[in-house]
Amino acid sequence: MKDELADVAPYRPSIYAAPFRKDGDGMEVELLSRSEQDALMEVSQLISVRRHTVLYPEGGEARFVYNVVSGVAQTYQLQANGDKRITAFLFPRDLIGLSENGAYVATAQSLTPVTAFRIPFDALQAILERDPGLDIGLLCKLCHELRRSQHHAITVARNDAPARLASFLLWIEHAYAPPGRLAGELILPMTRHDIADYVGLTVESVSRALHALEAQGVIRRKGPRFITLLDTAKLRKLAGQV
Amino acid sequence: MKDELADVAPYRPSIYAAPFRKDGDGMEVELLSRSEQDALMEVSQLISVRRHTVLYPEGGEARFVYNVVSGVAQTYQLQANGDKRITAFLFPRDLIGLSENGAYVATAQSLTPVTAFRIPFDALQAILERDPGLDIGLLCKLCHELRRSQHHAITVARNDAPARLASFLLWIEHAYAPPGRLAGELILPMTRHDIADYVGLTVESVSRALHALEAQGVIRRKGPRFITLLDTAKLRKLAGQV
DNA sequence: CGAAGGATTGAGTTCATTCAAGTTGGGTGG
DNA sequence: CCACCCAACTTGAATGAACTCAATCCTTCG
Numbered sequence: 228m229k230d231e232l233a234d235v236a237p238y239r240p241s242i243y244a245a246p247f248r249k250d251g252d253g254m255e256v257e258l259l260s261r262s263e264q265d266a267l268m269e270v271s272q273l274i275s276v277r278r279h280t281v282l283y284p285e286g287g288e289a290r291f292v293y294n295v296v297s298g299v300a301q302t303y304q305l306q307a308n309g310d311k312r313i314t315a316f317l318f319p320r321d322l323i324g325l326s327e328n329g330a331y332v333a334t335a336q337s338l339t340p341v342t343a344f345r346i347p348f349d350a351l352q353a354i355l356e357r358d359p360g361l362d363i364g365l366l367c368k369l370c371h372e373l374r375r376s377q378h379h380a381i382t383v384a385r386n387d388a389p390a391r392l393a394s395f396l397l398w399i400e401h402a403y404a405p406p407g408r409l410a411g412e413l414i415l416p417m418t419r420h421d422i423a424d425y426v427g428l429t430v431e432s433v434s435r436a437l438h439a440l441e442a443q444g445v446i447r448r449k450g451p452r453f454i455t456l457l458d459t460a461k462l463r464k465l466a467g468q469v
Numbered sequence: 470m471k472d473e474l475a476d477v478a479p480y481r482p483s484i485y486a487a488p489f490r491k492d493g494d495g496m497e498v499e500l501l502s503r504s505e506q507d508a509l510m511e512v513s514q515l516i517s518v519r520r521h522t523v524l525y526p527e528g529g530e531a532r533f534v535y536n537v538v539s540g541v542a543q544t545y546q547l548q549a550n551g552d553k554r555i556t557a558f559l560f561p562r563d564l565i566g567l568s569e570n571g572a573y574v575a576t577a578q579s580l581t582p583v584t585a586f587r588i589p590f591d592a593l594q595a596i597l598e599r600d601p602g603l604d605i606g607l608l609c610k611l612c613h614e615l616r617r618s619q620h621h622a623i624t625v626a627r628n629d630a631p632a633r634l635a636s637f638l639l640w641i642e643h644a645y646a647p648p649g650r651l652a653g654e655l656i657l658p659m660t661r662h663d664i665a666d667y668v669g670l671t672v673e674s675v676s677r678a679l680h681a682l683e684a685q686g687v688i689r690r691k692g693p694r695f696i697t698l699l700d701t702a703k704l705r706k707l708a709g710q711v
Numbered sequence: 712c713g714a715a716g717g718a719t720t721g722a723g724t725t726c727a728t729t730c731a732a733g734t735t736g737g738g739t740g741g
Numbered sequence: 742c743c744a745c746c747c748a749a750c751t752t753g754a755a756t757g758a759a760c761t762c763a764a765t766c767c768t769t770c771g
Binding site: 418419420430431433434435437438451 | 749750752
């Protein structure tokens with residue numbers, strides 16, 4: 228059994244987002260400078276959890292923010308009728324820990340084994356007080372998340388089932404590239420039920436929509452968790468992204 | 470014709486949001502200190518536009534951020550099929566001007582006469598470099614907007630038409646209290662079409678949902694733009710907010 | 712006051728949901 | 742290592758909610 232610290236030592240805090248300022252190409256960039264990463268590492272703790280671990284519960288006292296560096300997590304809220312609504316899937320270089328009045332607004336749970344930096348709120352605020360660069364980086368990340376959320380709301384508001392799934396698959400392809408993944412080969416770390424909750428459909432409709440996409444020759448399914456994108460252009464058109 | 474400046478002189482920049490830290494009650498608070506307001510006023514220009522004015526177009530060069538101080542605006546994106554999807558309605562104490570890579574991500578348009586501070590991006594960034602308090606205030610506001618957007622996505626994803634309208638009406642009641650408005654009396658500054666786009670329904674369905682709410686005795690319509698909330702508790706239950 | 716756009720109502724259709732029954736596949740114990 | 746088993750996934754048929762199409766009513770604004 229190896230030293231756990233040695234295993235995770237190569238990880239550094241990392242936050243990716245598209246900047247709001249024009250900044251070369253339209254790609255996403257690392258928002259943390261070397262020194263900001265160091266500052267965060269000093270105050271935070273690198274944690275590793277196995278799949279299906281609750282990082283924190285909805286309504287719990289919000290004392291940490293998490294920076295995912297490997298694996299996938301989700302946040303969800305329990306509805307009045309009892310079923311859960313997924314508010315976000317979170318990938319490496321994302322932040323988790325949205326709170327309101329000192330309480331987390333959602334439950335955060337790992338879908339795969341997850342490694343993350345656990346950053347105490349107080350320490351983060353202290354760093355923010357003296358590092359304007361970090362503030363602006365975080366503003367950038369939040370704008371990024373806001374755009375994504377608004378886009379998601381639009382997607383879910385009016386598109387039919389295949390369009391929602393097309394949009395979802397394109398997003399996963401862009402956002403989640405685990406090591407060794409081939410281009411166009413998707414690994415879905417979440418269940419159909421999770422996907423259904425996220426895109427606002429039932430499990431059955433997700434299944435049928437994927438079937439429809441496969442019948443059109445746009446994707447190929449290989450078991451429930453592996454999907455190959457065969458025609459990205461057509462997928463994009465189906466998703467309404469012209 | 471009166472001096473325009475004299476009319477608008479009492480306005481000051483203002484940003485409201487629920488803080489993420491526990492901070493007394495669960496209410497929203499002013500995030501700008503007096504000195505931050507002063508700093509913003511120094512670099513920004515107070516503008517007044519009449520209704521249906523485009524503040525900036527989608528894709529346009531993002532040089533300003535706007536802080537609404539009176540009136541209502543909306544932001545929307547034009548879809549591939551041509552119709553517009555509303556991403557947000559914006560009220561006094563809100564910020565408008567979300568951009569990505571130097572370009573606005575949506576068109577911003579006033580629904581009523583709007584007064585707003587137009588803040589140059591460069592100047593804002595300069596202030597951010599030296600005022601950590603402002604940064605944290607903006608982070609707070611963005612978290613607030615992100616929560617709202619995620620909540621909106623959830624609302625729109627799985628609720629039926631009456632539930633979406635109930636949720637929408639409750640939000641308007643909370644977010645938009647023009648001077649002289651009585652509690653429970655709503656003035657809708659947007660058309661049915663705008664509402665439909667926002668909640669992900671057709672105009673007809675919005676109409677029918679409002680009719681259904683009225684038939685249940687939860688609201689009363691007085692012309693297309695005036696709605697009285699008769700039973701807020703029941704409305705909340707319909708909206709799924711227990 | 713009249714026109715034009717917005718809002719409501721009605722009838723028929725469509726597409727996601729519900730309910731129900733298979734099928735698959737990953738994980739566990741023998 | 743294999744076979745079993747359970748949960749996840751898929752497929753099918755019937756229901757129902759929201760959409761489309763179309764006509765009428767309202768109201769706002771020139």
